[in-house]
Amino acid sequence: xxxxxxxxxxxxxxxxxxxxxxxxxxxxxxxxxxxxxxxxxxxxxxxxxxxxxxxxxxxxxxxxxxxxxxxxxxxxxxxxxxxxxxxxxxxxxxxxxxxxxxxxxxxxxxxxxxx
Amino acid sequence: xxxxxxxxxxxxxxxxxxxxxxxxxxxxxxxxxxxxxxxxxxxxxxxxxxxxxxxxxxxxxxxxxxxxxxxxxxxxxxxxxxxxxxxxxxxxxxxxxxxxxxxxxxxxxxxxxx
Numbered sequence: 001x002x003x004x005x006x007x008x009x010x011x012x013x014x015x016x017x018x019x020x021x022x023x024x025x026x027x028x029x030x031x032x033x034x035x036x037x038x039x040x041x042x043x044x045x046x047x048x049x050x051x052x053x054x055x056x057x058x059x060x061x062x063x064x065x066x067x068x069x070x071x072x073x074x075x076x077x078x079x080x081x082x083x084x085x086x087x088x089x090x091x092x093x094x095x096x097x098x099x100x101x102x103x104x105x106x107x108x109x110x111x112x113x114x115x
Numbered sequence: 116x117x118x119x120x121x122x123x124x125x126x127x128x129x130x131x132x133x134x135x136x137x138x139x140x141x142x143x144x145x146x147x148x149x150x151x152x153x154x155x156x157x158x159x160x161x162x163x164x165x166x167x168x169x170x171x172x173x174x175x176x177x178x179x180x181x182x183x184x185x186x187x188x189x190x191x192x193x194x195x196x197x198x199x200x201x202x203x204x205x206x207x208x209x210x211x212x213x214x215x216x217x218x219x220x221x222x223x224x225x226x227x228x229x
Contacts, residue, residue, distance in 0.1 A: 035219075042205060042221035091159070103149070104217065106159040 002026070004107035006092050012113045013082055021077040021110045025094030032069055033104060034077050035091040036061075043091065049075060082114045117142040119208045121220035129228045134178075134193040136223045138206035141187060148189040149207040149217075150180055159205070165189060176200070201227045 005024045013019050025032050034046040045059040049069040060066070064082075069075040079086055089111050093104035122137040140146060150162040163174025170182040176199075180191045189206060206220040 033217075043219040045218070093159075103161050103164060104159075105161075106151075108158045 004092055004094050004105050006090075006107035006110050008110060009108065010111045010113075012115065014115050015084060016081055018078065018080045019082055019112060021079075021090050021112070023075045023077070023092030023094075023107060025073070025075070025092070026105055028072075028096065029094035029105070030072050030097050031095045031102065032075050033093045033095075034067055034075070035093065036088045037091060037109070038088045046077070046090075079112075082112075084114050087112055087114045117144075117146065117208050117210050117218050119206050119218050119220040121204075121206050121223050123223050124221065125224045125226065127226040127228060128196045130198055131195050134191070134196045134200065134225065136191040136204050136206075136225065138180075138189045138191065138220060139187050140189060140206070140208045142208055142210050144210035147209045148180075148182060149209070150174065150178070150189075150191050151205045151207060151219075152202050153205065153222075154202045162191070162204070196225075196227045198227050198229065201225055 004026055007022045011019055030051045032049045035043040036046055037043050047060055047067045048056040064080045067075060067077045089109040091109045092107045095102040095104045119140045126136060128134055145167055148165040151159045152162050153159045162178050163172045163180055165172045165182045173179045178191055178193045180189050182189050203222045203224050205222050207217050209217040
């Protein structure tokens, strides 16, 4: 079946503008994660969704960042008033359920460049 | 609390020689451990995972890793490197004693020299 998809694949924006990134998880996957990967660095956890439970937002770096997920489907990550330090690849992953052993399946990422 | 440390940011090996990528972890609970690979301009792919079954885990492309609780290590190995193994490798820990989000290491870039 289809894997995790993300759109757009690339986004160039001007400092101060808002951006919205989209993630379509694998159908049936109840858990969804957003990560940020800055150039040459590892993955930084941002936010996690599990079904209808309250999301774990502990990784969001500032109140300019927010994310929503409708049920167990699409998620959007919104960055308001973008800054140059927001430039990174934003990765989405989904897994079948929340448990330590679950494999996360990653999307190809959205490369965000803030000018 | 949990953390993962990848001891080498870069590893360079000759084609046909063994690969060793080191990973140490800490976790308050019995952990699940993963290795992911990221090829240039491609998405992350699971190589293998340890989930409290056999301590020696075999993954794709000839990679394997051994969970050593006494050493809190989960090093990734391969007997003979191929050029196609050149990529970045991430060690990941996730506690299984209750929900904990996964924690990624900072990654190790593997260079394979012809």
